[in-house]
Amino acid sequence: MPEHIRFIDHQGKRVLLVDFSNCPANEVQEIARAVPDYTTVQPLGSVLVLTDFTGAAFDRDALRAVKETAVFDKPFVKKSALIGTEDLPASFYDELKSFSQRDLLIFRTREEGLDWLATDSVAPEPTPRSKRGTLGKEKEGRRQ
Numbered sequence: 001m002p003e004h005i006r007f008i009d010h011q012g013k014r015v016l017l018v019d020f021s022n023c024p025a026n027e028v029q030e031i032a033r034a035v036p037d038y039t040t041v042q043p044l045g046s047v048l049v050l051t052d053f054t055g056a057a058f059d060r061d062a063l064r065a066v067k068e069t070a071v072f073d074k075p076f077v078k079k080s081a082l083i084g085t086e087d088l089p090a091s092f093y094d095e096l097k098s099f100s101q102r103d104l105l106i107f108r109t110r111e112e113g114l115d116w117l118a119t120d121s122v123a124p125e126p127t128p129r130s131k132r133g134t135l136g137k138e139k140e141g142r143r144q
Contacts, residue, residue: 011118020056032065054084081113
């Protein structure tokens with residue numbers, strides 16, 4: 001599991017990388033359930049999280065585990081960035097944001113997400129929405 005959940009350093013900031021990339025649904029669920037072991041030992045409102053969904057597979061249980069973890073971790077998380085969301089069910093992002101009551105911004109690349117997390121601003125940079133990934137809609141060329 002350490003290869004899928006680990007702290008990395010980016011521009012002098014400590015970022016928790018949650019890497020679901022290319023994982024089958026059962027592994028996504030396992031990883032999601034392990035994330036609180038890393039976040040809940042940190043000070044409240046301090047954790048920067050980059051979650052990579054690239055090529056990950058999901059079933060109902062995996063989706064539920066990700067949503068529940070997002071709620072459980074909320075008090076510990078300062079900012080969250082998502083990447084690789086193109087293959088997720090279109091409704092998942094809205095459900096995740098609604099269920100967790102967290103701001104979860106989508107970025108096209110790991111570098112963009114890390115750069116935003118490393119800034120002191122909580123608000124997203126003024127990048128046109130079309131340049132950010134749109135969950136489940138990017139492949140179709142539609143905007144959110």
